[in-house]
Amino acid sequence: MTDLNTRVRVIIVTDGDLTAQEAVETAANDLNLFVLKATGGNPTRLTGSQVLNQILQAPYDPVIVMVDDKGQQGTGPGEKVIEYLLNYPYQVKILGIVAVASDSRVRGVEVDFSIDAEGKVVKGPVKKDGTREKPKNRRLEGDTVEILKKYPELLVVGCGDLGKMQASDIAAYGAFVTSRCFQEILERSRTTFV
Helix, strand or coil, X not given: CCCHHHCXXXXXXXXXXXXXXXXXXXXXXXHCCEECHHHCCCCCCCCXXXXXXXXXXXXXXXXXXXXXXXXCCCCCHHHHHHXXXXXXXXXXXXXXXXXXXXXXXXCCEECCEEECCCCCEECCCECCCXXXXXXXXXXXXXXXXXXXXXXXXXXXXXXXXXXXXXXXXXXHHCCHHHHHHHHHHHHHHCCCCC
């Protein structure tokens, strides 16, 4: 059994297209986080076992893992990776999930809070463009997030489409919103890993 204090810290991002990859890499570089580039893709191409093996070989942590269902209904390849990693709590510690909104017509998931297109922490979900959802809508709608309903203990941070949001998050300008998502997850996990 692995010591809980030696687990690899992981942040999962529920988007993996090229624009999202650029934003994630930009934000991660600024914050000294390790990105598993092989997990990028739309949809996710690696299995949960392959992702776990790569996480355990990362030179440092926290490690950023990207997952993407490419609009697939039901439990797609990205969600399968999330579930697989959650079954290895003695090897990895999921610090939080960046739940990315999309135009998918799904039930979605409730978030702990969101980062809007202006980089502000807001209560409730946001839309794909990073604007706030109507108050009556309490769920972030995205194609790779529904599995998260099974794990209410996870920290889930909502945000709009990474690298976009009407140019608020483009990599060329530092992927501001993606960075804020990572910063908030790291801040909230700090008391666990002193």
